[in-house]
Amino acid sequence: QITLKESGPTLVKPTQTLTLTCTFSGFSLSTSGVGVGWLRQPPGKALEWLALIYWDDDKVYSPSLKNRLTLTKDTFKNQVVLTLTNMDPVDTATYYCAHRRQNSGSLVEFDPWGQGTLVTVSS
């Protein structure tokens, strides 16, 4: 059974850097084709695709956040870390990490997802 769980601060101040950790089990991020993605949903708004990190450490970032976003992985700890710099109130959202399957036909195909963690940006 694959599970993922996001952890990190629930409140950050504007201009600060957000660091979220996705801890997963039931799969290995060293398996060819596997990936972990990050997505978010601002309150009352739609889902937004943020980034994806592959088993081979290749990464794909949303063009709109590319300059602020970084993903790293620790294969031994089964963790993926998201770092988002220069936080702004518009970045207030529930942040999700999700599993991309080995034979996935899309970079937006995730199953399953974590429960998500709400991050509020406010001074």
Added chain:
Amino acid sequence: QSILTQPPSASGTPGQRVTISCSGSSSNIENNNVNWYQHLPGTAPKLLIFRNNQRPSGVPDRFSGSKSGTSASLAISGLQSEDEADYYCAAWDDSLNGGVFGGGTKLTVL
């Protein structure tokens, strides 16, 4: 405003069939696989349809997906009260070089 366009709401009575549309362009839906997610607020989004029309194991065959040109659709037959949720379409966009989602459709079971 989302790159993929969905109706904001849909509704039906138990047992009915409802369809949710997702409109895009040649840079996303037409040339890439479409995925559909079911999301109940406060829970993890659930993959409902992948590769346009494939169901993950455990998803009832009441749910089906289709794609034609720059549009895709999710159909739910034999509507049940537990189907009340938000539904999102998603696809890769070659022009943006990023994933894109629809704005979501809130399904109400009357």
